[in-house]
Amino acid sequence: MYGQPSLRQRHGGFQRADKDTMSNHNAASLSISLEPDSGVPAHRQIHEQIRLLIESRRLPIGARLSSSRRLAAELGVSRMTTQTALDSLLAEGYLVSAPRRGLFVAEHLPLSAAPDAASLPTHISARDSGRDIIRFESGAAVADFPNQAWRRCLRQSWLSPSLELMEGTLPGGYPPLRSAVADMLYSLRGLRCAPEHILITAGNRDALTLVLNTLRRLHPERSSVWLETPCYPPVLNGLRGLGLTPKPLNVDSEGAQIPNAPEDPSQSTASLAALVTPARQYPLGHMMSARRRQQWLDHLAARSRNGDSLWLIEDDYDSEFIYEGRPQAPLSAADETGHSILLGSFSKSLFRSLRLGYIVAPPALIEPLRATQKTLGQAAALPLQPALHHFIDSGEFASHLRRMRRLYLDRRDQSLEMLHRAGLPLTPWPCRSGMHLIAELDHDCPLDDVQWAQRAETYHLQLDTLARHYWAEGQARHRGFLLGFSARDIDYQQRAMELLQQSLNAQARNPA
Ligand SMILES: Cc1ncc(COP(=O)(O)O)c(C=O)c1O
Numbered sequence: 001m002y003g004q005p006s007l008r009q010r011h012g013g014f015q016r017a018d019k020d021t022m023s024n025h026n027a028a029s030l031s032i033s034l035e036p037d038s039g040v041p042a043h044r045q046i047h048e049q050i051r052l053l054i055e056s057r058r059l060p061i062g063a064r065l066s067s068s069r070r071l072a073a074e075l076g077v078s079r080m081t082t083q084t085a086l087d088s089l090l091a092e093g094y095l096v097s098a099p100r101r102g103l104f105v106a107e108h109l110p111l112s113a114a115p116d117a118a119s120l121p122t123h124i125s126a127r128d129s130g131r132d133i134i135r136f137e138s139g140a141a142v143a144d145f146p147n148q149a150w151r152r153c154l155r156q157s158w159l160s161p162s163l164e165l166m167e168g169t170l171p172g173g174y175p176p177l178r179s180a181v182a183d184m185l186y187s188l189r190g191l192r193c194a195p196e197h198i199l200i201t202a203g204n205r206d207a208l209t210l211v212l213n214t215l216r217r218l219h220p221e222r223s224s225v226w227l228e229t230p231c232y233p234p235v236l237n238g239l240r241g242l243g244l245t246p247k248p249l250n251v252d253s254e255g256a257q258i259p260n261a262p263e264d265p266s267q268s269t270a271s272l273a274a275l276v277t278p279a280r281q282y283p284l285g286h287m288m289s290a291r292r293r294q295q296w297l298d299h300l301a302a303r304s305r306n307g308d309s310l311w312l313i314e315d316d317y318d319s320e321f322i323y324e325g326r327p328q329a330p331l332s333a334a335d336e337t338g339h340s341i342l343l344g345s346f347s348k349s350l351f352r353s354l355r356l357g358y359i360v361a362p363p364a365l366i367e368p369l370r371a372t373q374k375t376l377g378q379a380a381a382l383p384l385q386p387a388l389h390h391f392i393d394s395g396e397f398a399s400h401l402r403r404m405r406r407l408y409l410d411r412r413d414q415s416l417e418m419l420h421r422a423g424l425p426l427t428p429w430p431c432r433s434g435m436h437l438i439a440e441l442d443h444d445c446p447l448d449d450v451q452w453a454q455r456a457e458t459y460h461l462q463l464d465t466l467a468r469h470y471w472a473e474g475q476a477r478h479r480g481f482l483l484g485f486s487a488r489d490i491d492y493q494q495r496a497m498e499l500l501q502q503s504l505n506a507q508a509r510n511p512a
Contacts, residue, residue: 024102025059026066026074034075035458035506042077045458046085052454054094054105065095065103134496135462138436138484140351141407149396150387157386165382171370173200173358174385180392181344181358187398188320190329191342193360199369202379203357204317207343208238208275211359214372215272215311216242226274226310228256230469230477232282235275235315247271248472255281255288258299263308273311278331279319280434283469283482287328287433297334304337312340318348320401321486323409324432330360338362346388348435349401356380356388408435408486411493415485418497424504426480435486438466441479447504449479455506461499 032049034042053059066074068082075082086103089095096106164170172178178195185191201207212225224245227236239246250257256276263270276296278288288296296312303310314331332340345357357380361369391397412431419428425442441449453463464482485493 024064024066024070026070030059030065032071032075033506034077035502040458040460042075043081043084043088046071046075046077046082047088048457050085050089051092051094052457054089059105061105061107063105064101065105067102133460133462134492134499136436136464136481136483136485136493136496137487138434138482139487140348141404141487142351143489144404144407145351146396146400149394149400150391153387153390153394153396156390158383161383161386165386168378168382170382171373171378172196172198173380174382174389176393177385177389178358180389184392184397185344185360189316189327189333191333191360197361197363197366199359199361199366199373200380200385201343201357201359202355202381203347204315204343204345205234205238206355206379207345207357207359208235208313209242210369210372210376211311211313211341211343211365212239212242212244212273213376214365214368216244217372218368219272221267222270222272224269224271226259226271227471228276228281229472229475230283230466231275231471232277232315232317233469236471239275244272246471248475249274249276250472250475251281251284251286253286253289254292255286256292256296258292258295259310270308271310273313275313275315276331277315277317279314279316279328282315282317283436283438283466284478285429285431285434285436285438287325288331293328293331293334296331297336300335300337300339304339309337309339314340314342316342316344318434320349321405321408321435322433323405323412332360332362338364341365349397349404350388350391354384354388356384404486411485411490412437414490415483415493415497418494419483422497422501424501428483436482436484438478439481439483440466445479449481452504453481456499456503458506459499459503461496461503463500 030050030053032046034045036042050059050065065071065086068086069079071082071086072079086095090097090103093106093108095103097103165174175195177200178198181198181200182193182195185193199207199210201210216222223243224247225239226249227239227246228251229248230251236246247259249259255278256274259271259274276288278293278296280287300310300312312331312335316330319327330340330342332342340362342360343357344360346354347357350356359369415437416428416431419426419439424439425445426439427442429438429440431437441452445452447455448467449463449465450467453465456463464484466478466480466482470477488496
């Protein structure tokens with residue numbers, strides 16, 4: 001659709017383009033559409049749409065843009081408006097100017113832009129351009145956090161801090177907190193474990209780094225890990241950051257499927273571990289079925305009998321929030337091979353910036369994990385651990401969870417109701433737990449999820465697409481959005497829903 005990049009910035013200068021291959025990109029070929037009702041200034045809308053076209057490489061390196069005068073005439077705005085948009089793209093480094101010849105897409109995009117099409121995130125980050133970005137947020141409702149109780153716990157925890165706490169000589173974390181986590185896991189999930197089996201971490205990412213580094217040391221010949229697709233993108237990035245190769249585990253309505261390919265344990269392609277989210281598949285939300293749980297347990301047992309151990313890493317990130325039915329025990333509670341590792345986090349149950357989580361390790365891994373923690377250094381800050389211990393021990397944590405469960409259930413129901421009233425071509429999936437729902441695109445939806453998210457940017461609505469969570473080539477995918485409902489009040493949610501509706505209506509009036 002767009003001409004080949006005929007003009008390149010090379011050796012610090014421009015080469016003359018072949019006249020025939022160089023075409024101007026005018027408003028029609030850029031499919032810029034302006035929304036007068038969006039409340040976003042026209043120059044900002046033009047700027048954002050051209051930026052997205054450049055970042056997605058739909059406007060390739062070296063492409064020439066029409067002049068500000070011509071764009072203004074085509075879009076029916078003043079020249080000052082188009083000039084302002086083009087000037088800011090120039091200043092940000094998306095465009096370069098060649099004297100007397102015009103504006104061209106720069107060869108080297110700003111660092112914040114996607115480096116190449118293959119790694120382009122399909123979830124586009126909206127930028128703050130003077131107005132707040134609205135999102136369907138799935139985090140903890142921090143405005144409803146019991147600050148008074150937390151303040152009491154902070155105070156109490158620092159009345160006479162122990163020297164060990166300040167010197168950081170508590171491997172595995174603050175012992176009373178480890179005991180409190182063990183009790184909590186028994187009462188919430190029916191998992192029996194001793195405090196010695198628990199290591200306090202700086203959240204899920206730290207836990208994963210510790211576990212994978214440890215497993216890597218134990219099995220240096222192995223370099224791949226089975227990972228669900230779709231999955232939580234930071235986990236995929238974390239694996240790759242450690243030099244591990246992800247192997248795709250497909251997900252169906254029963255949860256993660258069992259690895260289908262046989263593996264030769266003597267080969268470096270044999271996997272170190274499988275990383276799964278049985279309590280609530282992230283992002284699709286399915287609880288693993290009893291049948292699939294048994295298949296996983298059988299698989300672990302068979303591999304263990306063959307002497308070809310596969311470690312199972314279970315990411316349990318928000319199982320505290322179940323609205324229908326009872327929580328399941330983690331797989332590690334039923335695994336008799338001693339190869340299951342449970343990762344938990346307080347990011348969802350308390351708040352994200354706390355950066356505290358835990359690992360429940362099988363006996364054979366405790367010492368190796370501690371050794372890794374010693375080598376890498378302890379990432380979890382100790383001073384907050386006694387406060388968290390008081391918070392759990394005093395019963396505040398349990399009552400906070402009860403209140404949040406009621407609040408999130410109410411927000412879930414209201415969000416479903418709003419979605420229903422909005423009459424959009426989106427079908428919500430049943431949502432029995434967690435903090436977001438999946439809204440799948442209907443077949444007659446005129447846009448795919450990525451296109452809709454791009455449209456929504458103009459309205460300062462940032463949508464989280466399902467597309468962003470799939471990572472395996474050629475895989476059948478659901479199309480839709482993750483609509484978080486937990487973090488914000490109903491007025492905010494209503495605003496997000498209106499913007500969702502407006503961005504689709506804009507498409508109907510102005511198809512790309
Ligand atoms: C799948 C999944 N795992 C883990 C986490 C928690 O990560 P962290 O403890 O690093 O905040 C989240 C939080 O959103 C998540 O969605």
